Amino acid sequence: MVVAGAGMAGLCAAARARELGASPAVFEKGSRPGGSMLLSSGVIWRYRSFDEFRTHCPGGDPRLQELVHGRLDEGLEWLEALGAPVVERHTGNPLTTGVRFDPAGLTEALVRAAGDVRLDQPAPADGEPLLLATGGFQGDPDLVKRFVRPAAPLRLRANPWSAGAGLRTAVERGAGLTGGLDEFYGRNMADVDFGEAEFVPLAQVYGRFARIFNERGKEFLDRNQVSWSEIDLVQATAHQPGARAWYLLDEQRLDERVRGRSVRELAAEAPTRTNPAQLPFAAPEDTVVAVRVAAAITHTIGGLRVDEESRVLDDAGSPIDALYAAGADAGGISTGGYASGLASALVLGRAAAESAAS
Ligand SMILES: Cc1cc2nc3c(=O)[nH]c(=O)nc-3n(C[C@H](O)[C@H](O)[C@H](O)COP(=O)(O)OP(=O)(O)OC[C@H]3O[C@@H](n4cnc5c(N)ncnc54)[C@H](O)[C@@H]3O)c2cc1C
Numbered sequence: 454m455v456v457a458g459a460g461m462a463g464l465c466a467a468a469r470a471r472e473l474g475a476s477p478a479v480f481e482k483g484s485r486p487g488g489s490m491l492l493s494s495g496v497i498w499r500y501r502s503f504d505e506f507r508t509h510c511p512g513g514d515p516r517l518q519e520l521v522h523g524r525l526d527e528g529l530e531w532l533e534a535l536g537a538p539v540v541e542r543h544t545g546n547p548l549t550t551g552v553r554f555d556p557a558g559l560t561e562a563l564v565r566a567a568g569d570v571r572l573d574q575p576a577p578a579d580g581e582p583l584l585l586a587t588g589g590f591q592g593d594p595d596l597v598k599r600f601v602r603p604a605a606p607l608r609l610r611a612n613p614w615s616a617g618a619g620l621r622t623a624v625e626r627g628a629g630l631t632g633g634l635d636e637f638y639g640r641n642m643a644d645v646d647f648g649e650a651e652f653v654p655l656a657q658v659y660g661r662f663a664r665i666f667n668e669r670g671k672e673f674l675d676r677n678q679v680s681w682s683e684i685d686l687v688q689a690t691a692h693q694p695g696a697r698a699w700y701l702l703d704e705q706r707l708d709e710r711v712r713g714r715s716v717r718e719l720a721a722e723a724p725t726r727t728n729p730a731q732l733p734f735a736a737p738e739d740t741v742v743a744v745r746v747a748a749a750i751t752h753t754i755g756g757l758r759v760d761e762e763s764r765v766l767d768d769a770g771s772p773i774d775a776l777y778a779a780g781a782d783a784g785g786i787s788t789g790g791y792a793s794g795l796a797s798a799l800v801l802g803r804a805a806a807e808s809a810a811s
Pocket of ligand 1: 457458459460461462463480481482483486487488489490491492493494495496497498574575576586587588589610611612614615616618619652653751752779780781782792793794795796798
């Protein structure tokens with residue numbers, strides 16, 4: 454098996470394939486293994502109930518969602534058995550259950566189990582069987598412009614190498630695409646330049662407590678409608694002028710708490726916090742602090758059509774011979790909402806290896 458991408462999906466697939474007696478080769482375009490997994494917070498989770506999953510991601514394919522929901526727990530045990538270090542056995546979110554792994558230790562354990570990982574080598578397009586696990590197309594501004602259609606280029610909050618190779622390779626071989634190609638997971642970040650080390654600290658995760666305006670002073674989203682993950686907020690921000698927004702906070706909302714910290718503390722740390730009197734428009738009178746944010750993309754949500762064996766499907770729904778996709782290259786799982794990208798990469802990566810082995 455040839456695996457394109459040494460991130461979460463590719464390494465899980467290769468490790469599982471080796472366990473099943475195969476000799477997979479993992480090709481990695483980047484100079485290090487781990488992809489965005491290595492940069493992540495390492496929380497691999499699912500909704501507590503399948504009904505919640507459907508409610509929060511209504512556009513996804515129920516069969517794929519059932520697979521991810523039903524096989525995640527055994528996948529988590531498997532990761533632990535491979536030696537991936539657990540940091541916490543909860544997610545801190547009552548809606549979800551899961552495990553937080555140390556991302557560096559997780560990457561190390563998976564690389565060890567995968568065996569043959571070749572760095573700085575983009576995958577050949579003609580391997581057989583070939584698993585596309587290149588992590589989505591967020592790193593290609595042209596593909597993002599074409600499918601996501603943001604009002605301005607989005608900042609990248611992900612590894613720099615996931616630029617649609619999986620999508621292109623599979624489309625050339627007749628693959629069909631899912632819905633939700635305009636959707637993405639990301640965060641509204643403080644509107645300053647940032648690098649990998651700031652992906653988490655500069656994320657402004659309290660938008661649902663703010664009034665949300667664009668640069669022209671239009672309140673473009675009602676905070677009461679923003680979801681817990683704020684994925685709808687970052688997607689809506691992407692379509693505002695400059696792909697930017699202002700979070701305006703009143704005294705009362707500053708006392709709300711997010712992940713154990715007050716909004717007051719979080720906003721105070723934002724490098725783009727601003728005195729409301731200096732805004733380019735008249736803010737509501739009770740605003741005490743404003744924070745300028747810009748939409749950043751972590752991974753795309755729409756992608757290749759796959760079945761429960763991670764086989765890539767053509768437009769008519771038939772599997773394409775010896776072609777698989779997993780992770781953010783595969784669409785149809787969290788469409789219409791947000792679900793753990795690490796979880797679907799783990800489950801569909803393992804499913805691809807099992808299918809190829811059989
Ligand atoms: C800051 C941050 C925090 C996050 N926190 C979480 C979290 O707590 N929980 C969660 O579920 N998700 C989280 N995520 C998202 C998660 O990291 C992704 O959903 C997950 O890594 C997707 O797995 P993947 O295998 O599809 O992509 P990746 O893990 O990114 O791997 C894709 C790999 O493919 C390689 N590649 C690209 N093109 C080629 C090519 N042509 N040939 C060979 N290799 C190629 C890339 O270099 C990369 O190594 C977070 C992401 C970030 C950036």
